[in-house]
Amino acid sequence: MKSIVESVSIVIPAYQESAAIGYVVSAVLKVAASLSCEYEVIVVDDGSSDGTGDKARKAGAYVLTHPYNKGYGASLKTGIRFASNRTVIFLDADGQHDPDDIPHLLAERIGFDMVVGARKGMAGSPLWRQPGKLFLKWLVNNLTGHSIPDFNSGYRALDREMALRFLPIMPNGFSFSTTSTIAAFKGGYLVQYLPIQVAKRIGTSTVTAADGFRTIMLIIRLVTLFAPLRVFLPISMLTFFIGLIFTVNGYVFAGEASVKGLIALLAAVQFFLFGIMVDQVVAVRRGEVIQ
Template identity: 40%
Template structure:
């Protein structure tokens, strides 16, 4: 069993977090990936009993998790944030469903979101992901999860270097037919510092990444509604001008033609996506 903790300038809390995990689960491998911290995060984690792997400079939260997955030796990986919000006492609640499930995610309730805009944004992202995967996604961005090592390493090349790695690994697991389970958890408030996530900049960037990931895994679920919307717009436009002026118009024809092109692009993207995953699947 390996616990992977990504940390950036968390010297105030990382020591107590590692010590608590070591106290509760002395047989676990604890890996702290220091993502180019400018404080004493690496030293404090090492003294607390963790194996520390350091990036020479800050690459990203997702990159830190990927480094931890590469060097972990356990068959089950527990992914946690290094800010002290995840409770080590909740780890058995995730592990109880393994190996029956391939991945178990700690789902936060909406009342525990620190900001209303973040709660609203996560709600939108959860709904979009649920539509794409046809599975009820309860917490798309949770960084607290337990996953089989084989499953995590299968999708390692797809994970981004940023905060959106939970989104990618969740959609990848569901798209490939892996089983996923959500377990309600309570998270703690940050004791020091503040989140590095910015509302507008990271929100827009995360939405673009989510759309890109959705298009990667289930492109027709994205292209088809767009095509239908364009088709209905063109049909309505032509119907209106035919009833009022007895003719069709160029704008309606443009919408109808565009809807066909988008639909065909969706079909091609669906085939490319399927071939990509067929080639990357293990024998």
């Protein structure tokens, strides 16, 4: 196995990015050639119909092609599996990420399992997506117990072995970045953030308003996958106190237990036990050791 920074695989997921991919690949190759280490530049063409793959190939990248559009996360999975080096760098194909930041990411990678390029504020994010991102940021901070400056940045350098371990739980869509961030923190890996600047994207974004619904599903998925007890314990406690109130009220005013109170108390126990079971199941799925 090659050492952390002895070699690097640079993976660029691309879908309908013919306007920018040639420029991005050329810029990445120029920076990679100055690294004084082995490197490979891999473009994963996610079923594009605009010649993205051909332009990336002409620019000098090794191109992997999906026969149809599978999603951003699926493209990263393909790149991770194909990569031959221990350190893998992801960056977007739309020209927002500056390839000159690659050496800085690699420098930080020596002491960390994952280094993420942190954008300032909501840079590069459309106005209509910012409320959802703010809520997601609050949720991710609570799930990880860390203050995370940029939870879904697509510009990052990470350990390939770590990424391979988490692939079974990684989604195929845009939430790959968010999920991998939480997985790294919850798995006890070392994560570092490096401030970066982003430029205006080249071409047209493929993100639509329908991603708002996907954001809601992402929130549900993250809570269920990484912190099910944070859902079931509050529900169990609330149900327990409701049952307790009904039970005490029944004894005080009727001299007997309230049927509603007993049902609520039983439900509280069931919510608690179900939460414990779900927590154990997702821990096994994440590959954690249950203690």
